[in-house]
Amino acid sequence: MGTGNEADQLLHEGNLMLYGAERTRAHSEAVRVADLHQDVESSFRARQALIQSANMGGDPNLALVAFAWCLGQHDANPDRFPMESGGAFTNLLWMYKWIIERATEHPAISRSKLAELLTDMSRRYAQRGHSLRPVRKLELWSSMNMLDRELIPDAIGAWLRERRDFLSDCLACDVDWEAAAHLSMQDFDLARQAAAPLFEGRMRCAEVPTITYGRFLLPLSQAGEDAEAQRLAEVLPRRIGTNRDFVGAAGALVVYLVEQDPGKALRAASRYAAWALTGETPLRRLALMIGLVRASRLAREMGKGADPLGILLPDEPVTSFDDGEQRLAREALSLADAFDQRNGHKRLGEAVRQHLHGDRRWWWPL
C-alpha cells in the first residue's frame, strides 16, 4: 500500500476522537495525504471515514462532496470500490441515507432533484435485494421537512410497513423519527408516547436522545411539562458539547432559555453564536438564528453593550449591536423564503416571522 501509512495513521487518530470539527479535520487530512500519494484505494477508505465524521460532526456539505467522489468511483469500477464491505460505516448504501437526509434540509436542492436522489437510492437498494425501509423513511423525512403535512400519515405507514434489515437505522433512531413525525403533525401526546423509551433512558445511540431532547424541549415547555423541560435544558449543554451536529438542539435551548432564564440565555447564545452561519444544514441552523435574534433583543432590553453575543458575520464586521440582530433576522427570513420557494408554499416563512417575534408556540421543523 503506497500511502506511507500516514493516511492510515491519520484515519486512526481521527477514529479516536469524539465527533466534531477535530475528527472531521483529521479525516479530511487523511484524504489529502492519500490523494497526494495517488493511492486511490486509500483515498476511498479515507473518504468513507470522512463521510461519517463530517456527517456526525456537523459538516454535511463535506460529507456530500466525499460521498459523490466515492459513488462515482464505485460506478466506474465496482469491483475495485465495492458498494458494500465490512460494517455499516464502510457501506455506501448506509451512507446514502445520511446524504439524502441532509439534502432535504437544504433549500437549493429542488423537489425534483430530491426525487431523483430517492429514485437512485431505491434502485441501488432494490438491485441488492435490501428492504426499502430506509427509502420510505427518507420520503417521510422529506415530507416533514417540506412541511407537506397532508402526506405525513401515509408516509409513516409506508415506512413502518417495510421490513427491517441490517441497513435499517437503529431502534433508537427509528423511535426518534417516529416521535418527530408526530411532532411535525403537531400531535404532542402521540409524539410523547412514541418517545417514551428515549426519555426513560432505555434506548440511545450516537445522536439519540440528544437530538430528541432538542426537538422536545419547547413542545414540552408549551405543554406545561416544566420540570421535564427544565431537566432537558440542564443536560443539553453537556450533550451538545462542541458538536455542530446538534445545532438544532442548541437553537431550541437558546429559545427556551430566552423565555425562562435570561442570564443563562445570553451565555448559551454567546457559546453557540458561531454555529449560526456555517456548518450543518440551513434548516437546522434556522432555529439557532431565531434564538440568537431573540437573545440579542433580550440583551438590548437588559442594557448590555454592543454585540454582547459576539455575533460577527465573516465578510463584514458588525459594528453595532442592532446590526448583528437585524442581519441575522434578515438571513433567517431569507433562508425561510428560499425553503418556501423550494417547497412551493409559504409555511416556513410564516412560521419564522412569528417565531422571530416570539408569538408562535409550535416549533417543528425548527
Added chain:
Amino acid sequence: MVVAPVSERDPFKVDLRGIVDVLSNHIYSSPTVFVRELLQNAVDAITARRALEPTHPGEIAIRLVGEGVGATLTFEDDGIGLDEADVHMFLSTIGQSSKRDTPIDYLGQFGIGILSCFVVADEVSLVTRKRGSSQSFKWIGHSDGTYELAALKATAPVGTAVYLRPKTDSAPLFNAGKILDIARHYGDLLPIRITFTHDTLRDEFGGEPLPWQNLDVAKDSGISRILAYGESLFGDRMMAAIPIKSEAAGATGVAFLLAEPRSLHVPQNHRAYLRRMLVSDSLSGLTPDWAYFVRCVVNVNNLRPTAGRESFYEDASLEGFRDEIGRIVRAWLEATSRKDPDLMAQFIGIHYMALKALATQDPEFYELFVRWLPFEGTRGLVPLGDYLDCGREVHYVSDHDAYRQLAGVARALGIELIDGGFSYDSQLLSLARQLIGREVPPLDDDFLIARLADPAPQESDKAADFMADATRVLGAFRAKPVLKGFEPVAVPALLNLSDGIAYGRHLRASREVALPLFVDVLDAISPLGSESVPLLVFNARNELVRTLFGYSGRKRDLAVQLLYLQALMLAHQPLSNSELELLQTATLELLMQDYGPSRPA
C-alpha cells in the same frame, strides 16, 4: 356483532425452563450471578430483621461440602426468615418481590433472584423460620417449575438456609476457590460479616467500613494507601485520588487519576457498588466523556439498577451523578493548579491530549487550563501561557504543511506562529478570544497580504506585465497572484490555502468523478465560482521571480504554471488530474523551447 368468548380469562402459563434460559442467556452475563443473588437475599433478610431489632449484628455463612458433581453449597443467614405465606408469595411466584415499594433499603426488588439458582442447579432446597414464629418450613423448588413445601417438626434457627447441588455442566463452578472468589468479588464491601468454609479452609470478609471511608487523602500515609487500593482494583498505576461524595446519589467513593495516558476510546471500566453490593467492575458512562483519565470506585444508594443488576438505568439520576463527578474532578484540578503546580505539571505532561479534548468541550475548563497546555510553534513545545506572555503577536496556522511553509516568514516578521495541525490545537486557539479575551488569530490571507512588504515602486512597474500575465494564467486554476517582498528570499512563491480553499479542492476532485446527478447536487449546494480563491504570493526578492519579470509570452506563462504547481506540491496538496496533466505538458513544452529570453527586458 358480539362474539362469544372462546374461554374465560386465563392466566398466562409460565415455562420455568424458558424463564431460566432468558435469565442465563439474556439478563445475566454470567452463571456466577446466583452467588450475588443469594448474598443479596441474605443481606435483605438481615436488613428486614434489623428494622425490628436494630442491634442485631447479622451474619451470613457460605459452606461448600465436597467439590464438583455431588457437592452441596449452602448459603445461610440469620435474617428475618419466611413463614408459609411468604414462601408461597415470594419464593414461588415469579416476579413477586417482598422488597418493592418499601421504605427500607433493600438490595433486590425484581423477584427473580432465586430463579438464578436454576441456572446452575436443577433443584433448590430452602429451610427457613420466621422471626417470632416457632414453625420451620422446608421448600424444594425444581427446574421443571414445580415445588414442594413441608412444615418441619424440628425447629430451625431464625433465618434462611439455601442448599444447591450443581447440574452436571455447572459442576466445575462448585469449587472452593471459585466460590470464594465469586463471593468476595460481589460481596467484599457488604456491611455484614460473611464466613466461607470448605473442609479446613475458612475465610471471612465483609462487615468492614468502606476502604475509602476513614482515609485522609491530604496525608501522605492516606494517599499512598488509597492509591495502592486503586492500583489493586484497576491494575493501572494511579497518580492521584479525589474523594467523591454526592448527596443526591447517596454516594461516596474515589476518582483515581491514571498515571499513564489513555485514549478516549479505551473503555472506562469504573467499579460501582449499589448499597455495597458490586454492580459492575467494568461500568462505563459513570463519568463525563471528557474525564477519560479517571477511574472511579463508588458506592451508591440512590441509583436505579437494571434488571440484570450489572449497570444502572440511564436516567436523570445517573445523568446528575455523572455531572456531579465531573464537577468534583474539575474542582480538584482547579485547586491543584493553584496549590500544587508540580503535581499539575506532571498531570498535564501525562494527559495533555485528554485535557485539550476536554477544553474544547467545556468553556469553564478552557478558561482555567488553556494557559497550561503545551503548543508546538516558533517558541518550541511550550505552554500557551509562554506564547501569550512573550509580548509579541501570536498567530496560528491550521496544518503542518502551512506551518512549515510559513514559520520562516513569520519569524522574519517578528511574529510567533503556532502549528495548529496537532489534534485540537486549532480549535482551542480559535476559542481564545471568546473564552479568555486573548486574540490568537489564524494567519489568514488578509493578514499575510497586509503584513508582507510591498515591492518598491520601480519593482512594481517592472513587474506590471508579469502580474498581468500571471493573473490571466492563474485564472484558469481559480487562483490569484500577489506580489510581495519577503524573507526567506530562497522561496519564490507561497500558496495560501485556507480551509475554504481545501474544501474547494475536495469539491473539484469530486466533480471530476461524480455522476451527473451528483454534479447537479454539488453545484446546487456549492455553485461553481463560489469557492474561496487561493493566492499565489510571488516573492519580489527571489531571483527566479525577478528573472521572470524580464521574460514574456508563452515561456513566461509556462513558468508561472510551473511555479503554481510547485507551490501546490511544496504545500503538500494533491494535484487533480488536470493539474497532473499540465505538469507534464508544461515541463515538456519548456524543454522543447530555446533557452534565453524571447525579448529583451
